[in-house]
Amino acid sequence: MTTPPPNRKTIYLVGTTGHPNYGDEHIAACWLRHLAEREPEAEVWLDCPNPGPSEVLLGDLHPRVRFTDTLWRICWHAGSQEPWQVASFARDAIRNPGRAPRWVAGIVVAARADVVHVVGGGYINGIWPHHVGLLAAAVAIREHSGARLAMTGQGLTPLPSEAQPLLRTLSTRFDVVDVRDTPSQDMLANVPGVTATGDDLFFGIAPHLYRQGDSLDSPEVMICVQSDLLSMSVASLAGFVLETLRRWKVPSERIGFVEGMPLVDREVFALLEHELPGARFYPFSDVMDAGLPANSGQRWLSTRFHTHLVAAAAGAAGTALAIDADYYTNKHGSLLESGSGWSLNTDLSVSVATEPAGGFDPATLDSLRSAKAELAARIY
Template sequence: MFYLVGTTGFPNYGDELIAAMWLRHLAETAPEAEVWLDCPSPGPAQVLLGGIHPKSRFTDTFWRLCWEAPGDEPWEVARWVRQAMHNPSMACRWAAGIELAAQAQVVHIIGGGYINCIWPKHYGLLAAAVGAVQRSGGRAVMTGQGLWPAAEHATTLVRELAAHFDLVDVRDEPSAHLVEDVSALSHTGDDMFFGIGSHLYRRPGEPLREVMLCLQSDLLEMPRPALASFVAETLRAWDVTPDRLGVVEGIPGVDRSVFDLIEPELPGARFYPFAGVWGHGLPAGPGQVWISTRFHMHMLAAAAGADGVAVAVNADYYSTKHRSLIERGSGWTLAKDLRAVERPGGGGFGGPVLQSLREAKAAVAAKIYS
C-alpha cells in the first residue's frame, strides 16, 4: 500500500497538479496497488482526483493529528504526533486511520511548500510519516519539498526527522542547505517537472491572449491595492489593450480579488476561472508574456515557451520559489519591489532544459516506486 501526503483539495492549482501527477504515475506503474492520499480536504480531492488511479482513496489522518496537537510550536507538534502514531489511544478519533497508515510500504510526502514557518503545525506531517514507517517497516520519502523559510528553532527538528527518510528531495537551494547533512538528499526541483505535458494546456490552435495575469491575494506582504496598482501601471507601460489580456485563477476566489480592483479599467479582458483551467487546460503558449505571483503558473507558462515577470509577494517564501525556477532556466524576470519592469523576452524554458529536469525527477520516482 502506498500512502501519499499532500495539501490537496483546497483547491490550489499547483497542489492539485502535483497530486494528480503522482496518481497518474502510479496508475501507469502500479495500477493494482492500493493508494491513499492523506490531505486536508479529502472530499474535494476525491472529486478532483478520484478517477486518476483505479484504487485511490482519500483521508486526512495526518492533517487531523497536526491540527489536534497541543500547542503550535513545531517541536511540541512533532513530539505529540509521533507519540500518537505509536499510541493511537492518544488520538482515539483517528485510531483507525493511524492503523491504516502503519501498514504502508511507502509513505510519500509529495511536493509543495507547506512544511515551513508559515504553517508551523505542518512539521507534524514529517513526524507522522516517521512514526508510520517505524511501525510498518516501510520507507518514508519526500519529494520536491520547499522547506524554506524554516520556523524559528525548527532547523534541528527538520534535520532529525529527515534523517529517518530513505529519500529527501527538495526544490530550492535554501531547502537543500537546511537538510544538507542528510545522506539521502537530492535537489531536483519541483515535482511538476516530472509531469509537464501537452495534456496540461489548451488544445493546439485555440486562440490565446497575448498578455496573461495571475494575481493572488493571500500571503501578501503588501496591500492588495499596491499589487493592483503595479499591474495596472505595468500594463500601461507595455501598451496592453484589454482585448489582448487574460487573467487566470489558481485558487478560486483568492485569485480574483486583486483583479477585481482593476477590472473596471480593463473591459474586454478575459477571466479564466480555476474550474475552466482545471477542466480545459492552461491557456499558455509561446509569444505570450505573463505577470504571475503564483509559482506553478510561472513554471507551466515558462514550460510552454511564454516570457514573464514573477512577482514575489512574500520576500522569503515566494522569492525563494520563483528564484528556483529562474535559476533552472525559466528566463523570467523577478520583481521584488513593485517597481516598473521592462517587458521581458527570455522565451521560457528551453526543450533540452525541460528534458533534463524531467529526467532528474524521473530518476527520483524510479527510486521510490521501482
C-alpha cells in the same frame, strides 16, 4: 474499514490538495498518474487537508485511490503549533492511537503502509510550522510497519532556527529526501543523500496541462496574481498591474487573468475589470478542466509559482512578482536558477520590462523531467 489482501501493497501519499490550489492539485495528479502506470494494483491513499474536494478532482486518476485527512487532523489537534510539540504528539498518536481516539481507524490504515511519500510543495516550513508533524508521523509509521519513506520536491524554508535540528533529524529517517530549492538543500546539508531535483510538477509537464486548439486566440498578456500571503496591500498590487499594462499598451481584449486559487486570485481582477473592458478571466475550474492558456507567444505577470513554472515550460516569457522577502522570492528564484528565463521583480516601485524574456529551453525541461523520473524510480 476493509483490509487489503496481504499481497497488495499499500502506498500512502501525503499532500496538500483540495483547498483547491492549481499547483498542489497537479503535483498530486502527476504522482497518481505515475502510480496508475507503475502500481495499478496497489491500494493508494492520499492524506490531505480536504479529502472530499480532492476525491472529486483527482479520484479518477488511479483505480484504487482513496482519500483521508488522518495525519493532517493529528497535526491540527496537537494542542500547539510549535513544531517540536506537534512532532511529539504525532509520533505518540501513531504509536498509541488512543492518544487520538477520533482517528483510530485512519491511524490503523496509515500504520500498515508499505510506502509513505510526502509529495512536493511548500507546505512544511515556518509559515505553517505545525506541518512538521506530517514528517514526524511518517517516521512513526516507519517504526511500526517498516515502510519506505520518501519526501520529494520539498520547499522547507523559511523555518525558525529552533525547528531546523528537528527537521534534519526527521529527514535522516527517510530513504529518499529531495527538495526543490537551494535554501532547503543548504538546511539539510548534513543529511545523507539529499537531492534537489526541483519542483515535483516538472514530473507532470505534458500536453494535458495546456489549453488545446485555441492557442491563436489566447491572450497576448496573461496575469495571475493572488491576494493572500501579501507583504503589500491588494490595492497596491492591483495598481502595479494596471500601470504595467498601461505601459505595455496592450488592448484590454488581449489580456487574460488566470485563477490559480478560487476567489483568492480573483480579487485583483475584480478591482481592475472595469478599467480593462474585454479582458478575459479564466476561473480555476476552467483551467483545471481545459488547461492553462499558455503558449510561447505570450508575456506573463505572475505572483503564483506554479503558473510561472507551467507557462515557462510552454515557452512563455514573463516576470515573476515576489510578494514577500522570503517564501515567494525563494520559490520564484528556484525556477530562475532552473532556467525559466523569466525576470524577478521584488519591488513594486520598479517597472517591469516591456518585453520580458524567458521560457524554458526544451533540452533543459527534458533534463528536469528526467531527473524527476529517476527520483520516482528510486521510490517505486
